Amino acid sequence: CGNMGGALLRRWQAEGLGPVTVIDPAARALPPGVVALPRPPETGKPDIVVLAVKPQVWASAVLPLAGRLGPMTLVISVMAGISTTDLARLFPGAGIVRAMPNTPAMVGQGMTALFTKDGDLVQGAAEALFQPVGQTLWLTDEAQFDTVTAISGSGPAYVFHFIEALAAAGAANGLDPAMAMRLARQTVIGAAALAAHDGASSAATLRER
Template identity: 65%
Template sequence: MRWRRRFWKQSAKRERSRNKKPQSVTAPIWLLGCGHMGGALLGRWQAEDMGPVAVIDPALPGAGIPADGRPDVLVLAVKPQIWRAATAPLADRIGALTLVVSVMAGVTTADLAAVFPGSAIIRAMPNTPAAIGAGVTALFTTAGDFAEGAAEALFSAVGATLWLADEADFDAVTAVSGSGPAYVFAFIEALAVAGAAAGLEPGLAARLARATVTGAAALAAADAAVTAGELRARVTSPGGTTAAGLEVLVPGLAPLLTETVKAAAARSRQLR
């Protein structure tokens, strides 16, 4: 892994300046927590041959922690309510040469730096389509180019990446892209229910709803230069069936989603 070789070279140089031996590990990446998000990341890293990953179970103190060495990267993928307790058993294993990456909502880089002093800190917000390499991850760090390169290597394996200039944007990012897949799935469910109410067999309505949303998403992704509004207009003939449906949907949709995102962002702030 190019980023890891570069990490080791820089790490060794820093250690020699302190008259210490470079750290050695059997697993360069330690993953604390392997739920839906952690599992999605793990699956893609394994598929991309990112190197051995030690999976640490926060529910079982000490379970999965390698016996020797320190990690190149520690990825925190636990619930934000328990992260301090979950990282406590790792306190003496994480040093200045470990890159600490958090995918937790609401936990700031300042919070992390207080627990991992001297470590480079990266904050990330991926989403669950990462499981199939179709996710999007927002990233933030003040640790410099090397940390940014390592983060790009980790998260480009699970989809698109973008960098935030202001960490305060994470609450809104979490509410839009972090939680967004659930909104889309809820829309699929609602469209299927509406189809059944219109007389379709429920299973058929569910298949049509799912295929329609995935197809529309693929069409939107095919050409980023075409806006969603333009794509909508292409489907909407004046006086047609789509126009009739949109007359009902559109007036309430933006206000509803605004309140939805507002509620999710507020909850992200509460998790701090």
């Protein structure tokens, strides 16, 4: 289920949601107690299918699921660049939701953008699934996903890279590397907590202070 799928799975497990079966021919590093199969089971229809594979292989990866879903199955895609129209062609009649979560979902601090064309019932089911992993935001235009992916989907990597660079600069200026990393990590953690706590002040105001 990959980095993003794994982050969601761990949070859902912590919230007692399930049971969950991972379909992956090379599943690894899964949480304890999660069933992993190389292909979809021969019987039964899932309530929810989460598609968390690389976009370039999505068609071949999900083809075994075509025709296997029930009329009430909810299909949630966390794949970048694959539209709800693409998914509806493969899963006609299913409720389809696109989602762009991020890896802080693993600790319940994620930001997930969501989009569906399939009405309030589908929207409510998806909301219930993603609320335990952090905040949610419903998009009115599917085209907004490109920008959302850049900001919140990829954004955590830039924060982690900033921590790396800050710590490296500290070490380059004579600090013990472990000390520099501790300073860098807590500085970013504290600044983020302050931004969350002081929601009335803009980021510019916090910076100026």
